[in-house]
Amino acid sequence: RPNVGKSSLFNRMIGERLAITDDASGITRDRMYAQAEWLGKQFNVIDTGGIELSDAPFLTEIKAQVEIAIEEADVIVMVTDGRSGMVDDDRFIMKMLYAVKKPILIAVNKVDDQKYVPDIYDFYQLGGDDVIGISTHHGIGMGDLLDRIVAVLPEKEADPYDESTIRIALIGRPNVGKSSLTNAILGEERVIVSPIQGTTTDAIDTPFTSGDQSYVVIDTAGLRKRGKLWESVEKYSALRAMQAIDRSDVVLLVIDAETVIIEQDKHIAGYALDHSKAMILVVNKWDTIQKNDATMSEWIQKLRYEFQFLTYIPIAFVSAKNKQRIPTLFPLIQKAFENYQRRISTSVLNEVITDAISLNPPKDHNRIKLKVYYATQVAIKCPTFVLFVNEPEAMHFSYQRYLENRLRERFDFEGTPIKIILRKRD
Ligand code: GDP
Numbered sequence: 001r002p003n004v005g006k007s008s009l010f011n012r013m014i015g016e017r018l019a020i021t022d023d024a025s026g027i028t029r030d031r032m033y034a035q036a037e038w039l040g041k042q043f044n045v046i047d048t049g050g051i052e053l054s055d056a057p058f059l060t061e062i063k064a065q066v067e068i069a070i071e072e073a074d075v076i077v078m079v080t081d082g083r084s085g086m087v088d089d090d091r092f093i094m095k096m097l098y099a100v101k102k103p104i105l106i107a108v109n110k111v112d113d114q115k116y117v118p119d120i121y122d123f124y125q126l127g128g129d130d131v132i133g134i135s136t137h138h139g140i141g142m143g144d145l146l147d148r149i150v151a152v153l154p155e156k157e158a159d160p161y162d163e164s165t166i167r168i169a170l171i172g173r174p175n176v177g178k179s180s181l182t183n184a185i186l187g188e189e190r191v192i193v194s195p196i197q198g199t200t201t202d203a204i205d206t207p208f209t210s211g212d213q214s215y216v217v218i219d220t221a222g223l224r225k226r227g228k229l230w231e232s233v234e235k236y237s238a239l240r241a242m243q244a245i246d247r248s249d250v251v252l253l254v255i256d257a258e259t260v261i262i263e264q265d266k267h268i269a270g271y272a273l274d275h276s277k278a279m280i281l282v283v284n285k286w287d288t289i290q291k292n293d294a295t296m297s298e299w300i301q302k303l304r305y306e307f308q309f310l311t312y313i314p315i316a317f318v319s320a321k322n323k324q325r326i327p328t329l330f331p332l333i334q335k336a337f338e339n340y341q342r343r344i345s346t347s348v349l350n351e352v353i354t355d356a357i358s359l360n361p362p363k364d365h366n367r368i369k370l371k372v373y374y375a376t377q378v379a380i381k382c383p384t385f386v387l388f389v390n391e392p393e394a395m396h397f398s399y400q401r402y403l404e405n406r407l408r409e410r411f412d413f414e415g416t417p418i419k420i421i422l423r424k425r426d
C-alpha cells in the first residue's frame with residue numbers, strides 16, 4: 001500500500017548499481033525496474049509503487065500489482081509499515097496474494113530503532129514465508145532481507161540454444177510494429193521447429209535459420225496483445241520486454257517512422273545498454289515516409305542526435321507491412337553478434353592503449369596522474385576490458401571515453417557496447 005516505503009526500499013536495493021552505471025550514458029532512467037545483485041546473484045527489482053494510476057481507484061492498483069506478482073515475479077516482497085502497525089489493508093492485500101504460488105517475504109519497514117522490534121511479530125499473522133524488520137532510512141535489515149530473497153530465488157534455467165544461435169529480442173513501444181516485424185522476419189526465413197516454451201511460464205521463442213545462421217526470436221508470445229488491464233498500464237508490457245532483453249544477444253529496438261522519438265524509446269535503449277546487449281535500431285513503417293535521395297541520411301543524422309549515447313549502433317529502415325528491406329536486417333544482426341563476441345589479443349590491445357596514451361596523455365584528475373600499466377580482455381558478450389592503473393580515481397570519464405573511442409576506431413565493435421573496468425595495482 002502507499003507510503004510504506006516501497007520506493008525507498010527499491011532505491012536501497014539498486015542504489016549502488018545506479019551510481020556505477022548512471023554516469024556513462026547520460027540518459028534518464030526508468031526507475032521502476034533495475035538490476036540488483038547480492039552475493040553474486042543478479043536479479044531484477046520491480047517497484048510496483050512506481051506506477052501512477054492517478055485517478056484509478058486503489059483497488060485497481062492493487063489488482064494490477066497482484067497481476068505482476070502472479071505473472072512476472074519470482075519472489076514477492078510485501079512491504080509494510082512497522083510504525084503504523086498492521087492495518088486492514090495489509091490483510092486485504094495478503095488475501096489477494098493468497099493464490100500466488102511464489103515465495104512471499106514480508107518486509108516490515110521503518111523499524112529505525114530497536115524499540116520498534118517487538119511490533120514486527122504482529123506481522124507473522126499475515127502468513128507469508130518470512131517476516132523481516134528493516135529500515136530503509138538506516139539500512140537496517142537490508143542484508144537479512146537480501147539474503148532471504150536470493151535464498152528463495154529459483155535457479156535460472158539455461159536457454160536451450162547453442163552458443164552460435166543468435167538470440168534476438170524485438171523491443172519498443174506499443175504499436176511500432178514489433179509483431180508485424182516478427183512475422184515479416186519469420187515469413188522471410190525458414191522457421192525450423194515449432195516454437196519452444198521458454199524460461200518464463202508463457203514465453204514462447206521461435207527459432208529460424210537464414211543462410212547458415214540460426215536465430216531465435218525471444219518471447220514471440222510477449223509480442224502478442226495483452227489483456228486490457230495490462231495494456232492500460234503501458235509500463236507493464238515493458239516488464240515483459242525487459243525479460244526478453246535479459247535473455248537476448250542482439251536487441252532490435254523498433255521505432256515508428258511516423259511518430260516522434262520520446263523518452264520511453266530512450267529508456268528501453270538504456271536498459272539494453274545497461275545489460276550489455278548488442279543492438280540495432282530499426283526504423284519501421286518506412287513505407288509511410290515521402291522519400292528522396294537525401295531522406296535516409298537525414299534520418300540517420302536525426303537519429304544519431306536523439307540517441308547520442310549509442311553512436312555505435314547500426315540503423316535499419318524497413319517496412320514490416322510491405323515486407324520491404326527486411327533482408328537488410330540479417331547482415332546487421334550477424335555483424336553485431338560477431339562484434340559482441342570479439343576477442344582482442346592482449347598484445348594488440350596493449351599496443352593500442354599505449355599508442356592512445358602517448359598520443360594524448362591524461363591530465364591530472366583529482367590531483368593524481370593516471371598511469372595505465374596493463375590492459376586485458378576479460379569477457380565477451382559484451383567485450384569487457386580490465387585496465388590496471390595506479391589509481392582508478394585518477395581516470396576522468398572523458399578520458400575513459402577517449403580510450404573507448406580509440407578501441408572502437410581500431411577494432412570493429414559496431415553494434416556492441418564495450419566495457420572498461422579499472423583495477424588498482426601498486
Ligand atoms: P512508497 O509509497 O511505498 O513507495 O513509499 P516511499 O518510499 O515513498 O516512502 C514513504 C514515506 O516513508 C517517505 O516519507 C519516506 O521518507 C518514509 N520512509 C521510508 N522508509 C523509511 C524508514 O526506514 N524509516 C522511516 N522512519 N521512514 C521511512
Ligand code: GDP
Nearest residue numbers: 174175176177178179180284285288319320321
Ligand atoms: P506492436 O504493438 O509493436 O507489436 O505493433 P503491431 O505489429 O501490432 O503494429 C501496430 C500497427 O502498425 C498495426 O496496425 C500494423 O498494421 C501497423 N504496421 C506495422 N508495421 C507497419 C509498416 O511497416 N508500415 C505501416 N504503414 N504500418 C505498419
